[in-house]
Amino acid sequence: MSTNNEPMTISEKIFSKAAGKTVKAGEFVLANIDRAMTHDITGPLAVDGFYEIMRDKEEKKVWDPSKIVILFDHQVPADSLNAAQNHIMLRKFAKEQGIINYDVYEGVCHQVMPEKGHVKPGDLVVGSDSHTCAYGSLGAFSTGIGSTDMAAVFASGKLWFKVPDTIRFEVEGKLPKHVYSKDIILHLIGDVGAEGARYKAAEYAGSAISSLPMSERMTISNMAIEMGGKAGIIEADATTEAYLKERIPDYEFDPYWKSDEGAECELHKYDISNLEPQVACPHNVDNVKPVTEVEGTKVDQIFVGSCTNGRFEDIEVVAKMMGDEPVAKGVRLLIIPASRTEYMKVLRAGYIEQFMEAGAMVESPCCGPCMGGSFGLLGDGEVGLATSNRNFKGREGSPQSFVYLSSPATAAASALTGEITDPRKI
Ligand SMILES: CC(C)[C@@](O)(CC(=O)O)C(=O)O
Numbered sequence: 159m160s161t162n163n164e165p166m167t168i169s170e171k172i173f174s175k176a177a178g179k180t181v182k183a184g185e186f187v188l189a190n191i192d193r194a195m196t197h198d199i200t201g202p203l204a205v206d207g208f209y210e211i212m213r214d215k216e217e218k219k220v221w222d223p224s225k226i227v228i229l230f231d232h233q234v235p236a237d238s239l240n241a242a243q244n245h246i247m248l249r250k251f252a253k254e255q256g257i258i259n260y261d262v263y264e265g266v267c268h269q270v271m272p273e274k275g276h277v278k279p280g281d282l283v284v285g286s287d288s289h290t291c292a293y294g295s296l297g298a299f300s301t302g303i304g305s306t307d308m309a310a311v312f313a314s315g316k317l318w319f320k321v322p323d324t325i326r327f328e329v330e331g332k333l334p335k336h337v338y339s340k341d342i343i344l345h346l347i348g349d350v351g352a353e354g355a356r357y358k359a360a361e362y363a364g365s366a367i368s369s370l371p372m373s374e375r376m377t378i379s380n381m382a383i384e385m386g387g388k389a390g391i392i393e394a395d396a397t398t399e400a401y402l403k404e405r406i407p408d409y410e411f412d413p414y415w416k417s418d419e420g421a422e423c424e425l426h427k428y429d430i431s432n433l434e435p436q437v438a439c440p441h442n443v444d445n446v447k448p449v450t451e452v453e454g455t456k457v458d459q460i461f462v463g464s465c466t467n468g469r470f471e472d473i474e475v476v477a478k479m480m481g482d483e484p485v486a487k488g489v490r491l492l493i494i495p496a497s498r499t500e501y502m503k504v505l506r507a508g509y510i511e512q513f514m515e516a517g518a519m520v521e522s523p524c525c526g527p528c529m530g531g532s533f534g535l536l537g538d539g540e541v542g543l544a545t546s547n548r549n550f551k552g553r554e555g556s557p558q559s560f561v562y563l564s565s566p567a568t569a570a571a572s573a574l575t576g577e578i579t580d581p582r583k584i
């Protein structure tokens with residue numbers, strides 16, 4: 159509750175802490191940042207901007223190196239001379255400043271940040287990547303910012319915000335077999351549209367959300383930006399506490415970090431008890447259809463991975479659905495665990511051997527084909543099915559290619575048949 163006893167949203171509470179005074183949605187604040195993240199694509203510009211800001215200063219030091227994390231994940235191992243140069247520059251900056259730096263082998267930023275314990279409920283986190291909203295799965299207000307804003311954060315540890323309104327999705331019901339959290343978030347995005355939550359803090363709540371394991375929650379928060387959301391918050395509970403106790407020594411759960419009863423929000427209610435597997439169709443993430451409307455579409459390449467669905471649990475769904483069946487003739491199946499930690503779990507479970515026997519390709523942790531800037535690209539006229547979060551024209555390669563988005567289960571079923579397939583039929 160605020161000082162005048164008005165109910166507050168979790169976003170208003172987090173920004174009140176960060177601003178050092180009670181603030182409400184709609185107010186502009188200069189907020190103290192708890193954690194800042196940058197990576198190999200957007201980091202170099204942020205570093206250049208930082209030195210520009212500091213050009214007249216004797217001491218060119220970041221505000222607090224212990225609160226900044228630099229990762230290499232979009233173009234790893236360096237896939238061009240430019241990427242190699244960027245990595246050299248960022249390694250040098252991190253070393254000089256004493257900043258935490260996960261190098262080319264650790265994995266995708268939005269998997270590594272939570273798994274290494276760099277985020278907790280009530281934090282205000284910024285990352286120079288639009289999917290930084292993913293850490294809302296841990297009850298933080300976490301959002302993507304530009305490289306120049308990141309330069310300002312490096313220099314001052316502060317950033318201005320307009321405290322966002324809240325759009326709350328209350329999702330009830332039990333997920334049917336072969337239907338996952340990716341199907342929930344695709345359904346919500348299809349319902350409200352890619353602009354539906356524009357500049358709002360999305361909250362995801364209800365029995366269908368609270369019953370999800372952390373890996374499935376991360377998928378939902380990761381895609382808040384795909385409905386225009388400034389954040390994608392799932393309030394911390396026992397699941398969050400268990401996840402964080404393994405990663406943050408002396409972590410203590412604080413029930414304060416949730417929206418008060420009656421806090422102002424735009425409310426949307428759903429029951430997903432009869433939800434079908436969903437597919438986002440070219441060329442927009444909100445062009446969502448039930449899989450039954452697109453099944454039979456021939457696919458050339460299937461990508462299982464990314465910060466959206468590249469965790470061990472996602473890859474295990476694929477392994478269990480495929481069993482010892484081969485990848486369909488003429489189809490490329492590319493599997494990329496989202497981090498070294500997740501890769502090791504997949505390896506120890508024996509799934510790498512299973513996938514190699516099936517004729518799939520397994521790569522070291524990275525973004526891979528997700529943003530079409532590295533490897534595994536689609537050529538003219540090719541159709542890709544991916545477990546990632548974006549399918550804009552040309553996203554995974556040729557502007558003449560087509561990208562569909564789905565859950566790992568739909569991806570696995572389609573890898574077996576060579577066409578988009580309803581996982582409930584396997
Ligand atoms: C940096 C970019 C490639 C990104 O990772 C995130 C972004 O748009 O900021 C993406 O998935 O599009």
Ligand code: SF4
Binds near residue numbers: 464465524525529
């Ligand atoms: S995996 Fe894809 S969505 Fe996630 S950070 Fe990398 S490029 Fe962006």
